[in-house]
Amino acid sequence: MAAPAPLLDVRGVAKSFTMHLRGGIRLPVVANVSFALHPGECVVLGGPSGVGKSSILRMVYGNYAVDAGEILVRDEGGAMRDLGAGDPRTVLALRERSIGYVSQFLRAVPRASALEVVADPLVRLGTPRETARDRAAAMLARLNLPEALFDLPPATFSGGEKQRVNIARGFLTEHPILLLDEPTASLDAANRDVVVGMIREKLRQGVAVLGIFHDEPVRQAVATRILDVSVFSARKAA
Template identity: 65%
Template sequence: MPARLIVSGVSKSFVMHLRGGVQIPVISGVSFSLDAGECVVLGGPSGIGKSSILKMVYGNYGVDSGQIIAVRPDGKMTDIASANARTIHALRRSTIGYVSQFLRAVPRVSARDVVAEPLAGQGIAREEALGRAEELLEKLNLPKALWDLPPATFSGGEQQRVNIARGFITSHPVLLLDEPTASLDAQNRQVVVDLIRDKKAAGTAMLGIFHDQDVRDAVADRIVDVARFSGRGEAAA
């Protein structure tokens, strides 16, 4: 399977401006790649740098050194580590999707529209986008009575399911999964596992963080142990 994302020699430290500019190294020399149709899970203890890697790949955090190459649908490559904001924005539209456990609710927009919106952004007709949104909301067991309401007042688990539907609705070739099953009940966790398997079958390359061992076992093709790249030296193999 062709590589969709290549991370090579990536290092990151944080500068604590409120503590006199002291530098805290987090990870160093992170290297792995992600092929089409596989789900790679970032492993390692709390605080080792898993979320930081995901945020660098999505372009939220800057990269101190190294490269993060994303392969776009047209086959061209972009280095996220050195890309400007406009390029990152375009990559998020065409290439890299992100599913987190938290929904940034927009006031007065219905759950159905919140889920359909990324498809509309890709030029897909509104009726088709809304139809696919409904399919996903149904799969994720969100009561129909809620579909026309804005998610701001939904329970935490209901908001999370709206967010998961929004993250899974597009066909981005690369999908980042930031604990998408955290705090879901067993039935909905299984739905997310099934959605991930469907994406794999469709050739999507996924990079995820899952603290739930059962979910990890069910979806991971490979685990990248981030402790191997600890910039602090304590866990480096």
């Protein structure tokens, strides 16, 4: 039986930064990054700090432009589209329907309640507001956020509370690809276990997960494959 087609195919990607305040010095980060991500697979980006794990994740989400190569993402119609080309309309369309993202830090709209922050992606996809809020409340409850906080703006929350809002927002939608940047870093053991269970559910549903996990027990619990980013480190090559 043939393996399912990849949802993400990264081919020969390179990234560097130009230090404009230091005479235009070019700082290479990664080179020839190549891997594929399939449905139901959790690929964990591994390797020591500074080898480019976060840069790869940000390129796949379209936050960083690439110097070379392709980042092919399967859209809702089944076509592979090159997010790495940097076209803003392509990036926004793929973020809306194909790629979900849980960052390390919550960037919420000022004065919007936690419930509104979590429900917003569903509302933008056409889900009735009340239905979206109900689903958001259920997700927040699963992550053990006190109900008294649901109608308060997350700017006032603790680090762990903010991260649970962030996780709820990222997991509520049904994107076929989910990017996770240290989602459990600010959580206690009980809530880490909840998130592990949520990741496993996504994998059973056929979602493809690409993530960074510095928490070893979490990494071991969810990884189907660990990709050592050291082999792509342009700094090491230099």
